[in-house]
Amino acid sequence: MNVRPISGASVDARGRRGSKGLLALASGVLLLAVTACGGGGAQGPASNGGKSKGSETARSEQSEAVVTIAPENGAKSVDTSGALKVGASKGKLTQVVVKDANGTAIAGRISADGSAWTPDIHLAASTKYTVHALAKDSEGREAAEDSSFTTLTPQNTFVGHFTPEDGSTVGVGMPFSLRFTRGITAPKAVEKAIEIKTEPAVEVAGHWFGNDRLDFRPEHYWKAGTKVTVKLNFDGVEGRSGVYGKQTKTVSFTIGRNQVSVVDAKKHTMKVMREGKVVKTIPITAGAPGTATWNGQMVITEKLTVTRMNGETVGFGGEYDIKDVPHAMRLTNSGTFIHGNYWGGGAFGNYNASHGCVGLRDVRGGYDSGVPAAWFFNRSMIGDVVVVKNSQDRTVAPDNGMNGWNMSWEDWKA
Numbered sequence: 001m002n003v004r005p006i007s008g009a010s011v012d013a014r015g016r017r018g019s020k021g022l023l024a025l026a027s028g029v030l031l032l033a034v035t036a037c038g039g040g041g042a043q044g045p046a047s048n049g050g051k052s053k054g055s056e057t058a059r060s061e062q063s064e065a066v067v068t069i070a071p072e073n074g075a076k077s078v079d080t081s082g083a084l085k086v087g088a089s090k091g092k093l094t095q096v097v098v099k100d101a102n103g104t105a106i107a108g109r110i111s112a113d114g115s116a117w118t119p120d121i122h123l124a125a126s127t128k129y130t131v132h133a134l135a136k137d138s139e140g141r142e143a144a145e146d147s148s149f150t151t152l153t154p155q156n157t158f159v160g161h162f163t164p165e166d167g168s169t170v171g172v173g174m175p176f177s178l179r180f181t182r183g184i185t186a187p188k189a190v191e192k193a194i195e196i197k198t199e200p201a202v203e204v205a206g207h208w209f210g211n212d213r214l215d216f217r218p219e220h221y222w223k224a225g226t227k228v229t230v231k232l233n234f235d236g237v238e239g240r241s242g243v244y245g246k247q248t249k250t251v252s253f254t255i256g257r258n259q260v261s262v263v264d265a266k267k268h269t270m271k272v273m274r275e276g277k278v279v280k281t282i283p284i285t286a287g288a289p290g291t292a293t294w295n296g297q298m299v300i301t302e303k304l305t306v307t308r309m310n311g312e313t314v315g316f317g318g319e320y321d322i323k324d325v326p327h328a329m330r331l332t333n334s335g336t337f338i339h340g341n342y343w344g345g346g347a348f349g350n351y352n353a354s355h356g357c358v359g360l361r362d363v364r365g366g367y368d369s370g371v372p373a374a375w376f377f378n379r380s381m382i383g384d385v386v387v388v389k390n391s392q393d394r395t396v397a398p399d400n401g402m403n404g405w406n407m408s409w410e411d412w413k414a
Contacts, residue, residue, distance in 0.1 A: 062140035065091025067133045080236035081340035086117040088135040094115055095134040100127050125236040125244055126153045158182035166251045172221040172258045173299040174383025175402050176230055185212040190399035195231040205413045209399040219409045222255040257382045261360055266390035268349045278411055283349030283370045285356040287356040294396035297405040300384045302330035317352040326366030332401040338386055340373030354399050
């Protein structure tokens with residue numbers, strides 16, 4: 001076989017390259033190796049311990065802020081109060097958005113130092129919520145966290161039965177009253193779930209009678225024409241241990257004209273006043289000695305064209321049972337009414353003859369619209385006030401009917 005020698009290299013008799021040629025080739029390899037490791041080439045990577053400039057930039061852009069959300073993502077049967085908390089370390093929270101499945105946002109606030117967010121209200125029961133939270137570190141770099149959870153389904157619940165009815169027009173003395181189906185042992189939590197707005201604006205305060213009744217009223221009688229809107233958000237409120245509200249309702253009512261009637265049990269008269277002016281004086285008969293009428297401010301809570309009054313239902317045994325009492329309006333839970341009376345003879349305007357009610361002259365069957373009882377009945381509404389004075393009995397208890405006006409404003413708010 002013929003071998004063609006490489007230019008510039010000698011070949012010995014046995015056909016191999018000479019040593020000088022090998023040295024030159026080796027030198028070329030060595031020079032190439034030195035160039036590759038020297039770091040001076042324009043295309044070579046920087047000498048940074050093996051880390052590229054791109055990876056260092058990515059690290060510098062990552063926020064140091066850490067966002068935490070409780071409960072953990074995917075949690076079930078979460079309590080409706082106290083369980084939801086959002087926090088930030090090595091940074092400050094800038095935004096927290098909590099929404100239910102319908103997209104309704106839950107109001108809340110970030111603490112002054114930016115380290116925590118808490119909701120303003122409780123959460124609804126049996127509801128899935130999503131949480132989106134953002135925080136920034138000292139360099140302004142942003143960190144985000146997302147989570148979701150589902151609240152508990154309560155085994156025991158309560159609701160509040162309210163008066164007056166939604167859409168009604170009532171007198172100036174009508175409070176907004178709630179009676180709960182379970183005794184409440186966490187009154188502050190329940191009160192926080194009630195929002196009352198009025199037009200024109202006036203301070204309204206609540207007062208508890210026992211643990212199952214909560215009434216709201218202003219300091220003085222409502223101003224005629226006031227519009228009242230009450231929002232009840234009891235869904236998820238733990239009113240007592242293990243017992244949660246299941247009610248969400250908006251109730252609106254309007255205050256009608258101002259009518260306050262003053263019964264003088266000593267003079268046997270009632271002055272009916274509109275906007276503070278006497279429009280009619282009516283002869284009456286009040287409670288006889290031993291069964292005197294309560295003194296104080298009493299609110300009409302029920303109107304009955306005809307009703308039965310049986311003494312056995314109010315502690316008078318079989319003393320009376322009148323099946324057709326006309327034009328009756330309730331003033332207390334204990335059985336005090338202002339009503340028509342067709343059996344009183346000459347008592348009206350002259351002496352007190354009743355078992356505690358206020359009687360106005362009427363006819364049996366109540367068919368005559370011209371008699372005093374019919375006139376007053378037709379011009380009265382739920383929420384009007386009847387004030388009794390100069391009776392021989394004590395002042396009516398504030399919780400006996402809607403009669404909280406017999407408490408001072410200071411005691412009412414205490």
